Amino acid sequence: MQIVIASGKGGVGKSTVTASLLYLLKDEYRLIAVDADAEAPNLGLLLGVTEWEEEREHIGAKIARINTETCIRCGICQMRCPYECIYVDDEGNYVVNELTCEGCNVCGLVCPVPGTITLEQVRSGVIRRAITKYGFPIISAQLDVGRPESGKLVTEEKEWAKQIMKEQNLEHMIVDSAAGIGCQVIASVGGADVAILIAEPTPASLSDVQRVYKVVQHFHEPAYLIINKADINPGFTKLREWAEQEGIPILGEIPYDSAIPKSMSMLRPFIEAFPESKASQAIREIAEAIKQEIIK
Amino acid sequence: MQIAISGGKGGTGKSTVAINVAVELAKRFKLILADLDVEAPNDHLLLGVELQNEEEVNQFMPKFDYSKCIKCRKCAEVCEEHAIITLKDGTPFLMPTLCSGCRACEIVCPVPGAIQEGSRLIGHTYVTPTPYGFTLVTGKLREGEERSMPLVVAAKKRLKNLDYELLIVDTAAGTGNTVSKAIEGSQLLIAVTEPTPLGIHDTELILQLGKLMGIETWVVINRADLGDVNEVYERAERYNAKVIAEIPYSENIVKTYVSGTPIVTTDYPEAEIFRGIAERIYEFLRG
Numbered sequence: 001m002q003i004v005i006a007s008g009k010g011g012v013g014k015s016t017v018t019a020s021l022l023y024l025l026k027d028e029y030r031l032i033a034v035d036a037d038a039e040a041p042n043l044g045l046l047l048g049v050t051e052w053e054e055e056r057e058h059i060g061a062k063i064a065r066i067n068t069e070t071c072i073r074c075g076i077c078q079m080r081c082p083y084e085c086i087y088v089d090d091e092g093n094y095v096v097n098e099l100t101c102e103g104c105n106v107c108g109l110v111c112p113v114p115g116t117i118t119l120e121q122v123r124s125g126v127i128r129r130a131i132t133k134y135g136f137p138i139i140s141a142q143l144d145v146g147r148p149e150s151g152k153l154v155t156e157e158k159e160w161a162k163q164i165m166k167e168q169n170l171e172h173m174i175v176d177s178a179a180g181i182g183c184q185v186i187a188s189v190g191g192a193d194v195a196i197l198i199a200e201p202t203p204a205s206l207s208d209v210q211r212v213y214k215v216v217q218h219f220h221e222p223a224y225l226i227i228n229k230a231d232i233n234p235g236f237t238k239l240r241e242w243a244e245q246e247g248i249p250i251l252g253e254i255p256y257d258s259a260i261p262k263s264m265s266m267l268r269p270f271i272e273a274f275p276e277s278k279a280s281q282a283i284r285e286i287a288e289a290i291k292q293e294i295i296k
Numbered sequence: 297m298q299i300a301i302s303g304g305k306g307g308t309g310k311s312t313v314a315i316n317v318a319v320e321l322a323k324r325f326k327l328i329l330a331d332l333d334v335e336a337p338n339d340h341l342l343l344g345v346e347l348q349n350e351e352e353v354n355q356f357m358p359k360f361d362y363s364k365c366i367k368c369r370k371c372a373e374v375c376e377e378h379a380i381i382t383l384k385d386g387t388p389f390l391m392p393t394l395c396s397g398c399r400a401c402e403i404v405c406p407v408p409g410a411i412q413e414g415s416r417l418i419g420h421t422y423v424t425p426t427p428y429g430f431t432l433v434t435g436k437l438r439e440g441e442e443r444s445m446p447l448v449v450a451a452k453k454r455l456k457n458l459d460y461e462l463l464i465v466d467t468a469a470g471t472g473n474t475v476s477k478a479i480e481g482s483q484l485l486i487a488v489t490e491p492t493p494l495g496i497h498d499t500e501l502i503l504q505l506g507k508l509m510g511i512e513t514w515v516v517i518n519r520a521d522l523g524d525v526n527e528v529y530e531r532a533e534r535y536n537a538k539v540i541a542e543i544p545y546s547e548n549i550v551k552t553y554v555s556g557t558p559i560v561t562t563d564y565p566e567a568e569i570f571r572g573i574a575e576r577i578y579e580f581l582r583g
Contacts, residue, residue, distance in 0.1 A: 008335075008336055009306065009307065009336050009338070010305060010306010010307040010308075010336075010469045011305070011306050011307005011308060011309075012307060015494070037470075039304075039469065039470025039471055039472050039475075039501075040304055040305045040306065040469060040470055040471075040497075040498045040501070042305070042494040042497060042498070045493060045494055045497065046494070062376060080399075080403075082396075082397065082398050082399065082446070082449075083445055083446070083449050083477070084449060085477075097476075097480070099473060099476040099480075099505070099508060099509060100473050100476050100477045100480060101473070102396065102398070102445055102473065103376055104376050104377075104396060104398035104400055105374065105376055105398075105400055106398050106399060106400050106403065109374060109400055109403045109404055110403060119376075143470075143471070143472055145471045145476075145501055145504050145505045145508060146471065146472070146473050146476045146505060146508060147472060147473055148445075148472065148473045150470070150472050151442060178306075178469075178470070179306035179307075179335070179336060179468075179469045179470075180306075180333075180335030180336050180444070180468060180469070181335045181336070181437060181439055181440075182335045182437065182441075182442055182443065182444045182474075183442040183443065183444075185335075186440075186442050202553065202554050203341045203554065203556065204311075204336075204338040204341050204342065204553075207336075207338060207341060208336040208338070211335075211336065211439050214439035214440065215439055215440060218439070218440050232550055232554075233550070233554045236554065258522070258545070261490070261492050261519065261522035261523055262522075264492040264493065264494055264523075265492055265493060265523050265524065267493055
């Protein structure tokens with residue numbers, strides 16, 4: 001089974017909860033974790049991974065380059081670039097900003113001087129594999145700074161994870177998705193069997209989780225909700241009301257706990273570092289609910 | 297003038313810093329705040345305003361006129377997104393969600409009129425007046441759309457037609473090319489971070505991006521009392537970035553965040569920290 005954990009908004013505790021849930025489910029099920037936040041991956045850190053066993057470079061991004069020797073400085077490339085990524089430098093040369101180029105090759109197609117603008121394949125990042133200190137494998141990716149195509153990295157991560165699942169006869173893939181609703185999140189959610197949404201009771205988090213839920217609906221996947229930091233905003237009932245209206249079952253509510261950043265500093269799943277806290281108790285109940293409702 | 301507020305990881309407090317600094321600096325500049333976190337725009341919620349002046353962002357999509365198409369497959373060959381597939385006989389078909397709207401197919405098509413102008417709605421931009429004397433420009437990607445770059449570009453284009461002295465850009469999380477597109481043109485980059493190993497890891501990436509873009513970078517440490525700030529200072533120094541403020545975890549900040557009231561408009565003691573950040577920026581911009 002493939003379970004994706006998504007939130008829309010960053011910082012609501014998705015990786016914290018995911019790490020703890022993995023920790024609680026690892027003894028009963030054969031799991032693989034996928035950190036699908038390729039621009040800011042950190043699930044590996046939380047699961048105590050310090051060294052990666054295998055690292056694959058992902059060469060896939062394409063970046064346009066302009067040969068200033070043969071360029072006749074007509075400016076057509078700059079005019080036609082759909083993302084305004086071509087600028088004129090101090091010496092009057094037309095230059096592609098490699099940190100914003102999408103690699104569509106429109107500049108190359110419109111350039112009147114053959115061979116002046118070429119589309120070059122560059123590294124877009126790396127995908128890594130490790131065994132966590134809890135015994136289950138993890139796949140993680142890191143997009144290189146300023147590169148496009150983080151969604152493609154995520155798709156490749158999931159392919160690799162599927163292959164490992166087959167080889168090692170694993171049962172469940174748990175995907176920790178990125179913030180937002182764009183290509184990384186679509187790649188994370190697509191193909192999953194179930195989505196678990198995590199939100200906090202604030203207007204911003206509600207707005208973002210509603211958006212990610214629309215993406216989940218697009219793929220016709222059943223969704224569940226976990227309310228994190230449930231007590232930080234007493235009186236805010238809209239999150240719960242929305243879930244009820246949409247018929248999204250609530251798996252549980254986790255109270256705010258100031259020890260959570262401490263567990264992050266220790267680079268351990270919260271549940272392992274502070275097993276007696278109220279938040280840990282809530283996470284244990286959620287893990288039970290997942291066993292009952294989702295992983296039957 | 298333009299400054300950018302970013303932070304690598306999501307949830308570090310970028311938007312909180314952005315809106316409060318905007319409220320303060322709007323007293324001294326004709327200001328626009330641009331919410332370029334187009335996948336999850338929230339600045340309007342934090343400012344307690346409803347988005348206004350909606351404009352559609354439509355993206356080009358090829359529409360094939362099959363009576364004219366000569367089935368040469370050129371359109372499919374140049375499509376870097378592989379959004380155009382061809383049948384055995386060369387008849388092209390578009391898979392709309394993969395199309396980036398770049399027009400490469402239209403450019404190479406040898407038959408005038410065989411590819412016609414189609415379009416797809418991919419999101420909206422908004423221009424919203426705020427009660428704090430500045431204008432908020434927001435880009436919002438439509439759910440189900442994959443590509444945020446065109447929305448960032450559309451929002452930046454729209455604000456170019458507006459009159460302002462200072463533009464503050466609030467970026468998305470991460471360090472991919474849509475974040476660099478948002479930051480592009482800034483004289484100053486402010487990275488909002490948390491003093492946890494995860495926060496520091498992600499901050500390092502945004503510091504790298506700042507360095508690659510050649511932009512002066514400052515660091516604001518949010519929830520500073522929830523971790524070891526020394527590590528942040530060390531990393532910042534490595535990248536020649538100054539740490540200009542530490543914000544403690546505070547229930548007052550959470551309270552104002554939730555109620556859509558910028559904390560600088562209140563008497564809470566924490567307001568002073570945000571005013572201090574705004575003051576530093578003002579001095580920087582004044583030179």
